[in-house]
Amino acid sequence: MKLKLLLSFSILLTASISQAQDSLTIRKIYDEALVNGQAYDNLHYLCKNIGQRISGSANAQKAVDWSKKLMDSYGFDHVFLQEVMVPHWVRGDKEVAKIIDGDKEIAVPIVALGMSVATPKEGITAEVIEVQSLAELKTLGESVIKGKIVFFNRPFDPRFIETGRAYGTAGDQRFAGPAEAAKYGAVGAIVRSLTEIIDDYPHTGTTRYGDIKIPAAAISTKGANLLSSMLKLKKLPAVKFYFKQNCEQLPDVLSYNVIAELKGTENPNKFITVGGHLDSWDLAEGANDDGTGVMQSLEVLRILKTIGYHPKNSIRAVFFMNEENGDKGGEKYAELAAKNKEEHIAAIETDEGGFTPRGFGFTGLSAAALKNVKQNWKPLLEPYDADKLIAGGGGTDIEPLRTAVPSIILIGYLPDSQRYFDLHHTAKDVFENVNKRELELGSAAMASLIYLIDQHGF
Amino acid sequence: MKLKLLLSFSILLTASISQAQDSLTIRKIYDEALVNGQAYDNLHYLCKNIGQRISGSANAQKAVDWSKKLMDSYGFDHVFLQEVMVPHWVRGDKEVAKIIDGDKEIAVPIVALGMSVATPKEGITAEVIEVQSLAELKTLGESVIKGKIVFFNRPFDPRFIETGRAYGTAGDQRFAGPAEAAKYGAVGAIVRSLTEIIDDYPHTGTTRYGDIKIPAAAISTKGANLLSSMLKLKKLPAVKFYFKQNCEQLPDVLSYNVIAELKGTENPNKFITVGGHLDSWDLAEGANDDGTGVMQSLEVLRILKTIGYHPKNSIRAVFFMNEENGDKGGEKYAELAAKNKEEHIAAIETDEGGFTPRGFGFTGLSAAALKNVKQNWKPLLEPYDADKLIAGGGGTDIEPLRTAVPSIILIGYLPDSQRYFDLHHTAKDVFENVNKRELELGSAAMASLIYLIDQHGF
Numbered sequence: 061m062k063l064k065l066l067l068s069f070s071i072l073l074t075a076s077i078s079q080a081q082d083s084l085t086i087r088k089i090y091d092e093a094l095v096n097g098q099a100y101d102n103l104h105y106l107c108k109n110i111g112q113r114i115s116g117s118a119n120a121q122k123a124v125d126w127s128k129k130l131m132d133s134y135g136f137d138h139v140f141l142q143e144v145m146v147p148h149w150v151r152g153d154k155e156v157a158k159i160i161d162g163d164k165e166i167a168v169p170i171v172a173l174g175m176s177v178a179t180p181k182e183g184i185t186a187e188v189i190e191v192q193s194l195a196e197l198k199t200l201g202e203s204v205i206k207g208k209i210v211f212f213n214r215p216f217d218p219r220f221i222e223t224g225r226a227y228g229t230a231g232d233q234r235f236a237g238p239a240e241a242a243k244y245g246a247v248g249a250i251v252r253s254l255t256e257i258i259d260d261y262p263h264t265g266t267t268r269y270g271d272i273k274i275p276a277a278a279i280s281t282k283g284a285n286l287l288s289s290m291l292k293l294k295k296l297p298a299v300k301f302y303f304k305q306n307c308e309q310l311p312d313v314l315s316y317n318v319i320a321e322l323k324g325t326e327n328p329n330k331f332i333t334v335g336g337h338l339d340s341w342d343l344a345e346g347a348n349d350d351g352t353g354v355m356q357s358l359e360v361l362r363i364l365k366t367i368g369y370h371p372k373n374s375i376r377a378v379f380f381m382n383e384e385n386g387d388k389g390g391e392k393y394a395e396l397a398a399k400n401k402e403e404h405i406a407a408i409e410t411d412e413g414g415f416t417p418r419g420f421g422f423t424g425l426s427a428a429a430l431k432n433v434k435q436n437w438k439p440l441l442e443p444y445d446a447d448k449l450i451a452g453g454g455g456t457d458i459e460p461l462r463t464a465v466p467s468i469i470l471i472g473y474l475p476d477s478q479r480y481f482d483l484h485h486t487a488k489d490v491f492e493n494v495n496k497r498e499l500e501l502g503s504a505a506m507a508s509l510i511y512l513i514d515q516h517g518f
Numbered sequence: 519m520k521l522k523l524l525l526s527f528s529i530l531l532t533a534s535i536s537q538a539q540d541s542l543t544i545r546k547i548y549d550e551a552l553v554n555g556q557a558y559d560n561l562h563y564l565c566k567n568i569g570q571r572i573s574g575s576a577n578a579q580k581a582v583d584w585s586k587k588l589m590d591s592y593g594f595d596h597v598f599l600q601e602v603m604v605p606h607w608v609r610g611d612k613e614v615a616k617i618i619d620g621d622k623e624i625a626v627p628i629v630a631l632g633m634s635v636a637t638p639k640e641g642i643t644a645e646v647i648e649v650q651s652l653a654e655l656k657t658l659g660e661s662v663i664k665g666k667i668v669f670f671n672r673p674f675d676p677r678f679i680e681t682g683r684a685y686g687t688a689g690d691q692r693f694a695g696p697a698e699a700a701k702y703g704a705v706g707a708i709v710r711s712l713t714e715i716i717d718d719y720p721h722t723g724t725t726r727y728g729d730i731k732i733p734a735a736a737i738s739t740k741g742a743n744l745l746s747s748m749l750k751l752k753k754l755p756a757v758k759f760y761f762k763q764n765c766e767q768l769p770d771v772l773s774y775n776v777i778a779e780l781k782g783t784e785n786p787n788k789f790i791t792v793g794g795h796l797d798s799w800d801l802a803e804g805a806n807d808d809g810t811g812v813m814q815s816l817e818v819l820r821i822l823k824t825i826g827y828h829p830k831n832s833i834r835a836v837f838f839m840n841e842e843n844g845d846k847g848g849e850k851y852a853e854l855a856a857k858n859k860e861e862h863i864a865a866i867e868t869d870e871g872g873f874t875p876r877g878f879g880f881t882g883l884s885a886a887a888l889k890n891v892k893q894n895w896k897p898l899l900e901p902y903d904a905d906k907l908i909a910g911g912g913g914t915d916i917e918p919l920r921t922a923v924p925s926i927i928l929i930g931y932l933p934d935s936q937r938y939f940d941l942h943h944t945a946k947d948v949f950e951n952v953n954k955r956e957l958e959l960g961s962a963a964m965a966s967l968i969y970l971i972d973q974h975g976f
Contacts, residue, residue, distance in 0.1 A: 218552040221902055221959070256955065360930040416934045418903065445678055445876065448903070476874045476903075476934065478955045485973070494601075497714065497936045499681070 082440055082515070086508045087271035088367045090444060095503035096366070101360040102130065103352060103414075107345035107491035114342040115311035115382040116148025121336050121348065122352040124206065127318040127354070135361055137323040141316040144392040148313045149175050151342055152306035155277060157250075158166055159287055160300040168283030169259050169260050171343065173234060173267040173304040174385045174493055178275040183304030184248045184275060185208065190291050194240050198439065199414055206245030209301050212237045213288050215281075216481070222323040222478040223256070224412065228485075238267050238276035250301065251277040252284040254481065261486040264341050266385045267401050304312045317383045317389045320361055324374040326388055331397075332510050333361050333376045333407040337383030337457055344489040348480065351491075352414025352499055354379045356473075359503035360510060371514045373405060380457040387456055394460035404465040408506055409455025413483075414499040415475035417446040420509060421453020423470040424462070429518050437512050448474060467518060473506055526882040527699040540973070544966045546825045548838055548902060551962035554824070558816040560588065561872075565803035565949035572800040573840040574606025574771035577797050581796050582774045585812070590777040592820055596779040602850040604773045605839040607633050609800055610764035613735060615708075616743055618643065618758040625711055626741035627718050629801065630763040631692060631709065631725040631734040632843045641762030642667065648749050652690055652698050656665060661717060664703030669761050670695045671746050673739075675941070681714070681935040682870065685942075688712055692946050695727045696734035703898035707734040710742040712939065717793040719944040722799050722913060724843045727845045766835055773839045775847045778819055782832040789855075790968050791834045791843065795841030795915055802947040806938065809949075810872025810957055812837045814931075817961035831974045833861060839914040841869065845914055864927040864971050867913025870959040875904040875934035878967060879911020881928040882920070887976050895970050904963035906932060907940075927976060931964055 079276035095101075110126060113119040122143070131139040156172040189205060191197060192214040197205060223236035231254060238249035262278045279287065290299050318338060324330060331453040336353020340346020357377040364375065381389035397404055408420070419441070422430060434449050441447040453464075453472030461468050475498070481491045533701070534719035541745060551557075566585060571577040589597040590853075615628040649655060650672040655663065656746045658940070665957020670691035674684040689712060720736045738746065748757050775794060782788060794811020802892035815835040822833065839847035855862055868876070880888060892907050899905040911930030919926050933956070 091677050179868070218955070219549050219550070223955070259718070416936050420762070447905070478874050479953055482953070495937050495940070497676070502937070 062120065066347060071516065082403045082512065085369070085511055086440055089363055089511065090504045091506045092367055093359065093507070095499045097359065097500040098362060099355040099499050099503050100119050102358065103347065103355040103494060105348050105350050106355065111345050113338065113346060114149070114338050115146040115315060115339045115385060116310065120315060120339055120381070124316045124382055127338060130139045131318065131320040131358065134320070134365065136320045136361060136365065138321040140319050142392055143316060144315055144381055144394060146315045146388045147386045148310040149385060150308050151309060153310055154429055155303065155305040156183070157277065157279070157291060157301070157303040161290060161295065161303055162297060166286070166435055167512065168285070168286065169262050169280040170250065170452055171262040171264045172307045173238070173276040173278055174264055174341065175266050175269070175309070176305070176307055178306045178308060179248070179275045179304050183302055185300055185302045186247050186290060187298050188301045189286065190288055194237060194349065197240055197244055201217045202244045205241065207246040208246055210237070210241035210246040210252055211287060212249065212251045213284055215252065216254065218256050223481050226256065227332055227481060229454045234265050234278065235268055238274055239270040240270035242274045248274050248303065250303070251276065251278050253278050253281050255281060255484065257258050257482045258282055258285065263485040263489055264343060265443040274302070277305060287329050311460055317381050317393055318379040319379045320358065322361055322365060322371055322375045324372055325370050326372040327491070328374050329375055330373040330405055332373055332402045332513055333378055334410070334506055334510060335378035335380055335407070335457055337381070338379040339382050339384055341384055341485050343485070343487045345491055347489050347491045347494050348412045348413040348483055349489055349498065350383065352494055353410040356410050356414065356499065356503040356506060359478040360507040363507045364495045364511070369511065375510060375514065383398065383457050388458035391460045394464035397430065397461060398464040404461060405459040406466045406469040406471055407461055407518065408471040408509065409458045410473040410502065410506065411455050411457065412473065412475050412477065413480040414494050414502055415479060416498040417501050417505040418474045418476055419446050419448030419452050421451065423452060423454045425469055425518060433518065439459065440512070441505070441508065444501070444505060465469045473502065475502055537693060540970065541667050543827070543969055544898055547821055547965045548962045549617035549967065550821045550825055551817065551958045551965070553959065554747055555756060555817065555958040557813040557957050557961050558819060558832040560811040560816065561805065561952060562949055564809050565805050565815065569795065569803050570800045571798050571804060572607070573604040573773060574768065574842060578773060578797055578839070585776040585796060589816065591776070591778065591908045592823065594778045594782040594823065597649065598777050599856060600622055600689045600775040600777065600850055602773055602775060602839055602846050603770045604846045605844045606768040607843060607850040608766050608768060610636065610766055612754060613761065613763040614641070615735065615759070615761040617748060618760055619748060619753065620755060624744070625718050626744065627738040628735040628741070628761055629722045631696065631722040631763045632722055632799065633724050633733045633738055633767070634734040634763070634765055635707070636764040637733045637762050641760055643758055643760045645756050646745065646749060646759045648746055649905055654697060655698055655702055658678055660702045663699065664958060667706040667708055668695070668699035668703055668704040669745060670707065670709045671742055673710065674712065675955065676714050682937050684714065685712055692723055692736065693726055696732055697728040697840065698730045698792045699731035700728065705781060706732050708761070709734065709735045709736050709741050713739060713942065715940045716740055716743065719946055722801060723941040723943045733922050735763060751833065756891065760918070773819050775839050775851055776837040778816065778835045780819055780823060780829055780833045782830055786832050788831040788861045788863055789834055790863050790914065790971055791836055791969060792868070793836030793838055793865070793915055794868045795839070795847065796837040797840050797842055799842055799943050801943070801945045802948055805947050805949045806871040806941055806945055807943065807950050808841065808869045810952055811868040814868050814872065814957065814961040814964060818965040821965045822849060822962065822969070827969065831898045831972050833968060833972065841914050848915035849918045855919060856922040862926045863975065864924040864929055865916040865919055866929040866931055866967065867916045868960065869913050869915065870931065870935065870966065871933050871938040872952050872960055873937060875959050875963040877906030877908065877933055879908050879930040879932055883927055883976060891976065898970070899963070902959070904961060926943040933960055
């Protein structure tokens with residue numbers, strides 16, 4: 061009995077010394093991020109000196125070159141590129157759209173959806189059929205839809221607290237709506253921008269075609285509300301819609317994932333990855349989507365190196381290429397992980413904006429392991445308001461790792477979600493909408509979690 | 519034994535039915551805030567149609583009149599004003615300041631501190647002595663300080679996670695620095711703006727004089743860095759500073775707290791208060807300080823009324839007057855509470871910006887009561903990310919209630935703090951820097967807490 065007691069006591073003591081050490085290291089991580097943080101300045105360079113960097117563009121290549129040089133400058137153990145072929149879609153001239161109400165024409169803001177085909181040179185003019193869901197297309201059928209422009213207008217549901225869920229729920233209209241409308245003979249598709257905010261900024265984003273490709277664009281929420289209210293009047297002659305875009309799919313281009321690594325002192329072939337995507341949409345600077353993510357990931361490595369932490373396992377910051385319209389970088393990273401027989405413990409993705417941290421979502425943890433994580437790590441992250449540790453999470457870039465390395469734990473970094481879809485995929489996604497401290501706190505939260513995973517595993 | 523078991527079971531059942539009811543009501547509150555929220559539009563009116571509303575100004579009176587009318591329009595049980603005399607300080611002409619380096623003069627942005635006296639008409643020109651703390655003044659003594667301008671330049675400490683703590687730590691330079699410098703014969707005081715951000719916007723705010731009043735102003739952080747670096751060069755002739763301001767203290771003015779009330783169905787003389795302050799600084803629109811707070815408070819009442827909730831206790835939304843430079847409204851509210859023998863259960867203050875909710879801080883709860891609050895209410899607030907329930911909190915306006923009604927629980931609403939001091943007391947505190955959803959979630963969080971207090975007490 062005595063021995064057992066002594067043993068328990070010694071385990072408790074060890075646990076408490078270890079917790080104290082963890083607490084000290086995490087404080088060091090935060091101090092480094094908040095006092096000497098470099099993510100904000102790096103992001104400024106990426107946004108203002110390079111700017112938009114859609115896959116396959118000259119700017120995407122500039123971003124690759126600069127990122128590699130930046131990583132080299134920090135003196136990490138290993139910096140390298142992974143070759144990956146990516147699609148090269150170009151928007152072409154600024155899109156034009158009008159609501160035509162008899163003799164009256166009202167210009168409305170649209171943007172072509174990513175990967176969309178062009179309209180004919182003279183544009184498309186057609187009557188409009190408004191729907192709230194993909195299912196409605198089936199109900200209406202080809203007799204109603206044929207020759208028309210389908211207008212998907214189901215709004216964001218504001219009742220979701222986490223805005224990503226509203227995006228997920230409304231998103232099928234953009235991802236799958238145009239392909240579905242084409243099946244019923246629609247000549248074009250116009251999708252309400254995926255946002256709750258009512259303004260004049262249309263939100264782009266990829267659409268996925270089936271066999272038939274019809275021109276597809278997003279309309280601003282103000283434009284959508286106007287169009288919808290005019291359609292409701294059911295005037296004769298019927299309201300028509302005109303739009304013109306000359307976007308184009310060019311041949312695939314050789315591009316790169318850009319990777320920095322701190323070598324593991326005990327398990328160099330075991331990896332913990334943190335990453336975001338380097339490519340962006342072409343309408344602005346890709347500041348929150350996902351300049352913040354890549355610059356935070358790099359900062360995680362910089363912080364760990366600067367405070368003199370020597371990880372047991374190898375830690376990688378990965379700037380994935382082509383998240384926005386192809387996911388080719390994420391697929392390549394997973395493919396090479398499998399091919400090179402890398403053991404991947406965990407991967408964190410930061411692609412929900414550089415906003416104030418809330419916590420992390422975990423995929424692949426058993427209920428018991430998640431309970432442990434909460435019990436042991438929540439108290440360490442609570443003083444930093446980054447202690448929301450929940451089941452479910454990951455990201456597009458790391459998702460392919462799940463198949464490639466089935467034992468991996470995928471982790472989504474969860475910043476506060478309220479402002480993201482005000483900016484997402486619009487001309488407003490600029491550096492000025494990133495807050496320095498929020499960005500820095502995110503880097504620190506991820507560096508802290510990686511430290512804990514590296515020290516204790518799951 | 520059986521009876522006891524049955525009893526326990528029935529208590530458990532009651533608890534669980536009550537928790538389920540609470541959960542449903544809170545969901546209703548959030549739905550109403552997020553789907554039909556009016557706080558954002560009301561705030562827009564206050565910011566754009568009234569604008570700055572410093573105590574004693576014509577705009578402050580406009581804000582009182584409009585607020586009263588707005589409250590009347592909602593049909594609450596009781597809407598009334600409380601008379602209160604408030605100071606009337608005016609800034610006068612735009613301030614001018616220059617660093618004088620021999621023949622060179624460099625303009626820098628300053629603003630007079632609230633309640634500061636004017637400089638002589640021709641301004642003040644004097645040598646500058648930079649200090650990091652009030653204690654340093656004593657060390658330097660009158661022989662060094664006399665005839666000089668004291669420049670308080672201790673920066674915000676970025677290591678605090680909650681920025682309010684950095685404000686608290688650096689704040690003595692503004693509150694007490696000028697009065698202290700005057701004791702040693704300083705002819706003026708220049709205070710580094712209370713913010714971490716490095717930019718050209720000076721932050722005003724009240725300073726408190728002793729017997730000797732010297733002109734006092736805040737300098738932008740960029741200006742402060744420039745001045746400090748020039749002083750470090752120790753050139754001869756010494757760098758001088760020039761500033762000119764003609765602010766003025768006019769006679770006190772009659773003003774008002776504006777109050778709306780839902781009458782308690784069981785305890786009409788027991789009160790739960792939620793409030794912010796209607797007055798603002800004069801440099802912008804007082805959007806986050808504290809337009810968001812008053813509009814959220816009103817929205818709390820609107821939500822509870824709209825969902826058909828009939829509170830047991832009376833619930834008040836209070837628009838306090840004169841928080842920024844006198845606290846006269848808060849003092850009056852407490853004075854009348856005592857005089858009218860009102861029983862006050864709790865008061866929540868929302869005066870830290872309309873940012874995304876984190877939770878609440880409680881003052882006056884025993885450790886056991888706080889534990890109960892956490893145990894029972896945290897699970898209900900967790901789905902809404904508003905479940906940080908901590909010891910300590912309140913606000914300037916409700917603080918006098920602590921003496922007037924010693925049994926009261928004071929509660930500070932805790933929004934995320936990262937962005938507040940970028941804007942606080944500057945020309946940037948405008949409507950455009952408020953996010954609609956963040957504002958609405960705050961109203962819903964406070965309405966939910968008030969519902970729980972009203973139902974269950976502490």
